[in-house]
Amino acid sequence: MIRTRFAPSPTGYLHIGGARTALFSWAFARKHGGTFVLRIEDTDLERSTPESVKAILDSMEWLKLGYDEGPFYQMQRMDRYNQVIQHLLDEGKAYHCYASIEELDKMREAQRAAGLKPRYDGRWRDSTATPPVDVKPVIRFKNPIDGEVIIDDLVKGTVIVQNTELDDLIIARADGTPTYNFCVVVDDWDMEINHVIRGDDHLNNTPRQINILKALGAPIPKYAHVPMILGHDGERLSKRHGAVSVMQYFEDGYLPEALLNYLARLGWSHGDEEIFSLSQLVEWFDLKDISKSPAKFNPEKLTWVNQQYIKATDNPRLVELTKPFMEVDCCNPAHGPDPEKVIGLLKDRVNTLKELADAAVYFYRVLEPHEDLKLQHLTAEVKPALSDFATKLESIEWKQEAINALLKETVGAHGLKFPKIAMPLRIMITGETQTPSIDAIIELLGREESLRRVQNHLQNYPV
Numbered sequence: 001m002i003r004t005r006f007a008p009s010p011t012g013y014l015h016i017g018g019a020r021t022a023l024f025s026w027a028f029a030r031k032h033g034g035t036f037v038l039r040i041e042d043t044d045l046e047r048s049t050p051e052s053v054k055a056i057l058d059s060m061e062w063l064k065l066g067y068d069e070g071p072f073y074q075m076q077r078m079d080r081y082n083q084v085i086q087h088l089l090d091e092g093k094a095y096h097c098y099a100s101i102e103e104l105d106k107m108r109e110a111q112r113a114a115g116l117k118p119r120y121d122g123r124w125r126d127s128t129a130t131p132p133v134d135v136k137p138v139i140r141f142k143n144p145i146d147g148e149v150i151i152d153d154l155v156k157g158t159v160i161v162q163n164t165e166l167d168d169l170i171i172a173r174a175d176g177t178p179t180y181n182f183c184v185v186v187d188d189w190d191m192e193i194n195h196v197i198r199g200d201d202h203l204n205n206t207p208r209q210i211n212i213l214k215a216l217g218a219p220i221p222k223y224a225h226v227p228m229i230l231g232h233d234g235e236r237l238s239k240r241h242g243a244v245s246v247m248q249y250f251e252d253g254y255l256p257e258a259l260l261n262y263l264a265r266l267g268w269s270h271g272d273e274e275i276f277s278l279s280q281l282v283e284w285f286d287l288k289d290i291s292k293s294p295a296k297f298n299p300e301k302l303t304w305v306n307q308q309y310i311k312a313t314d315n316p317r318l319v320e321l322t323k324p325f326m327e328v329d330c331c332n333p334a335h336g337p338d339p340e341k342v343i344g345l346l347k348d349r350v351n352t353l354k355e356l357a358d359a360a361v362y363f364y365r366v367l368e369p370h371e372d373l374k375l376q377h378l379t380a381e382v383k384p385a386l387s388d389f390a391t392k393l394e395s396i397e398w399k400q401e402a403i404n405a406l407l408k409e410t411v412g413a414h415g416l417k418f419p420k421i422a423m424p425l426r427i428m429i430t431g432e433t434q435t436p437s438i439d440a441i442i443e444l445l446g447r448e449e450s451l452r453r454v455q456n457h458l459q460n461y462p463v
Contacts, residue, residue: 002034004195006067007184009041010052013245014059016237016297017199017229020263024226025197026065027264027285037191038070043183059246063256064278072191074183081178084186084216085139085171093215094171096137097124119167139172141182141212149207154224154287156200161207169208185209189218197287200225224287227294229266234296242299253325253353254302258309262302267295275308307351315340318347318356325357331364337444345436345444363445366453367431377424380463385414385421386428390454398447404439428457
């Protein structure tokens, strides 16, 4: 059975690159009826925080990337790591290194001066010297000194690394804490992970991890290293490119399925398909379709995808999703027009749930237009037509068609063009200049509230 894992470090929030890795690992497991494991790699005690752990778990829940096992925490597995380290020591596959920081710095300086790549020189590998009493040793893995590591990467193809390129990796620090590269190996072994899908910034770690797995007699997973996500300028993705934490997209009013759809298309494709469901992604997903080149993040394209999803989402769900944003805008959708009808009128005009809530505000509370707008559009010329329209609005049939007919009748009777009455009414009723058609707004807002707003402005007309 296929077993994949997503193993973030809780040293910050879950970002776009991590979310895409999680998505690919999840989709591959689902495609093959396998198991998707969540593991929190929290051995970096200085940088790991409970807040970051919560942000990761919240992001996974919001994205609906359900994991079958976990979350497992590395800090809860210290006894197991120490057991395996002792096993390697007992078999002579690891050793204590007493080289001080000063010694190592001098060693690297000498190597650089000689034009060599700085690397540990193995001075304690087979040493019989008496250990210094004032140095706490690290534990290093005895990397093979000859041969090569062949990685049959499922994305990048065959990668060959000579063992002479690798030095003896530290697997336990001087304080006894196991290191990242070692913990990952033991975790993947114990959790029977057989497909490791991760960013290609981990590719340099893979030959080291394979050698440790071989030393332990453990099975070697298949690896798929996914190219990084870059900004539009080809630089590593950062906040200045518009990339933020996953939960920031939630707070900005993006739909989780839209974000996942966009992430899936970052470096993976199925023909020319742009918009597709998670179930379609699972059906189509294949590692061979992942690009070998880095993908470029385009926030405008993500916003377009989100817009398509908002348009296609049914109104009752949009109402529920938009409620929290409306509450921030001091609006209660229970006090006003039917929110489903309001959402239906507005959703084709917005990109995010936040924009949708902002667009709906004038239906649930009065927005006072800027004084300049009133002076520009509430002119003496148009006031008689507005008064005439308000009077007749009290008794007409309450349908958009009848309201539209009254608008046309009024402008005809007063020798005006349609915008001359539509814009003043829009400002009186909504406080804004960019809205759907004013007859649709008046119908939804209702006779009593529409008249109240118009009459209030007529009584306080600026000219």
